[in-house]
Amino acid sequence: xxxxxxxxxxxxxxxxxxxxxxxxxxxxxxxxxxxxxxxxxxxxxxxxxxxxxxxxxxxxxxxxxxxxxxxxxxxxxxxxxxxxxxxxxxxxxxxxxxxxxxxxxxxxxxxxxxxxxxxxxxxxxxxxxxxxxxxxxxxxxxxxxxxxxxxxxxxxxxxxxxxxxxxxx
Numbered sequence: 123x124x125x126x127x128x129x130x131x132x133x134x135x136x137x138x139x140x141x142x143x144x145x146x147x148x149x150x151x152x153x154x155x156x157x158x159x160x161x162x163x164x165x166x167x168x169x170x171x172x173x174x175x176x177x178x179x180x181x182x183x184x185x186x187x188x189x190x191x192x193x194x195x196x197x198x199x200x201x202x203x204x205x206x207x208x209x210x211x212x213x214x215x216x217x218x219x220x221x222x223x224x225x226x227x228x229x230x231x232x233x234x235x236x237x238x239x240x241x242x243x244x245x246x247x248x249x250x251x252x253x254x255x256x257x258x259x260x261x262x263x264x265x266x267x268x269x270x271x272x273x274x275x276x277x278x279x280x281x282x283x284x285x286x287x288x289x290x291x
Contacts, residue, residue, distance in 0.1 A: 149249060156245040161238040166193060167201050168238060171210065174227035175235045176284060181226045183216060189276045210234050 131139060154165040161168070173190040174180050182190070188198040202225055205211040210231030216222035227235070251259060270278035 152249055153242075153245060157238070157242060160241040161234070163234075163238070166191060166197065167205060168242060170198065170201055170205065170225070171227060171231055171235050171238075174211065174225060175232060176286065177227075179226075180232060181224050184213070184223045184225055186280070187225055189280050192274070192277060205231065208234070 150165060157163055157165055157168050163171075169191040170187060173187050174182055184195060184198060184202075188195050191198060191201075193201070202211055202213060206213070208230070210228055212226050212228060213223050214226060216224045250262075254262060267278055267281070270281070
């Protein structure tokens with residue numbers, strides 16, 4: 123493709139693209155720093171534990187959990203090994219398919235999520251939620267889901283299917 127045929131970004135499109143790239147670098151780092159400082163776990167480990175905490179019976183297949191946490195099965199396996207060493211998670215064969223493996227959040231893991239969640243929520247509010255108006259937050263969700271449909275449709279489908287609950291449920 124010749125340079126003349128490239129649909130170059132307008133200055134506004136380029137600014138949006140650069141801002142998105144910057145955000146996808148600094149936001150995860152900021153969240154990771156808070157979780158490491160306050161809870162001794164990294165963002166991926168927290169995402170894994172949060173996914174388990176939102177699942178029925180605090181149990182989920184490894185393949186689904188990897189999609190939820192936006193990681194490979196290999197990365198998930200390494201994270202689960204660390205979480206198992208603390209007694210927060212166990213792995214077991216799936217009850218409905220012995221070839222599949224499930225991860226289960228233990229009672230100690232549930233306690234760790236409950237201990238960690240308030241600081242994580244405060245950081246999510248500080249960095250994103252409280253910076254935006256309710257209308258902007260709704261718009262952010264729509265934009266993120268549209269982008270996920272393009273780059274991570276499995277994650278988008280999983281997020282749409284998750285029955286989220288309020289913290290006081």
